[in-house]
Amino acid sequence: MSTIIETHELVKTYHDGTQALKGINLNVEEGEIIGLIGPNGAGKTTFINLILGLLKPTSGIVKVWNQDSYTLSKVQREKIGFLLSERGLYRDLTVEENLIFWSMLYEMETNHIEKYLKKWNLWEKRKKRVKELSSGMQQKLAVVRVMLTEPSLIIMDEPTSNLDPLVRKEVVDMLKALPRSGKTIFITSHDLFDVERLCTRIALLRKGKIIVNGSLEEIKRELGIERNVKVEISGEINDVVKKSITDKFNAKMQDGHIIFSKDFVNTKKVVKFLVENGINVERVEEERVSLEDLYARVIKEDEE
């Protein structure tokens, strides 16, 4: 595996003195799908512009393929597919014409466009002008436009924002369907659900600094978030049994019919104990800690 994006103590201060990035150290390896999340103003767009070489760092390093990003050659730039808030579509051209235009810009054959249009359900709309499409359809076309040139590095700023659930799912599926070998994807998103579904690694940016970085599981471990198992029971439970549950198994009881136990090994013992004491166990399930839960926790802790 090789390092595709490398940053070291990356700082960006704008002319008016705004410190958008305050020392970022983040590497992205080939094959990763990394999701950069964070509140508004955290520095996500600034970071993307630095990776794309559209901005120059104030200090520190930002390299793509081991070269300062703002010095990449035309050939190297053509291997980067990017989608920023500006979708890069011509509103008066049709869906098909837009894709033909992009293929020609990249000096590519145009005969594979049909395949893309059919695969992503845009075939019926190919003769429609972009301005006649819904915002969701335009975004889908913009994603297809990026993929059409088969870039090895894909960078997208908020690819799923403001989309209806179906188109959102389609866009996530499109990115997920890309072959992983030789491709690296870097996205920013407000939508934590999408990031959770799509990304192999997540970095949380806040006030110009990365405060958490890793897979969802690694982040949970780092933050010391335990996996609770929820045991649902029915019927009456007497005080002696209740006390044993808390004292003997270190589990917590809620509302008289839900028990939270630390892990599956401990839960097995709890369930056995309950059954032996004639209590009905209705359901046993792992409590899911979503990226949204983590995000809320980290941002809240950071503010306290």
Ligand code: ADP
């Ligand atoms: P995000 O994408 O996470 O919302 P941005 O990178 O857009 O964050 O912005 C980070 C910070 O830099 C914000 O405080 C924003 O107001 C500021 N900023 C962004 N662009 C400029 C600019 N061109 N000049 C001055 N400040 C800017």
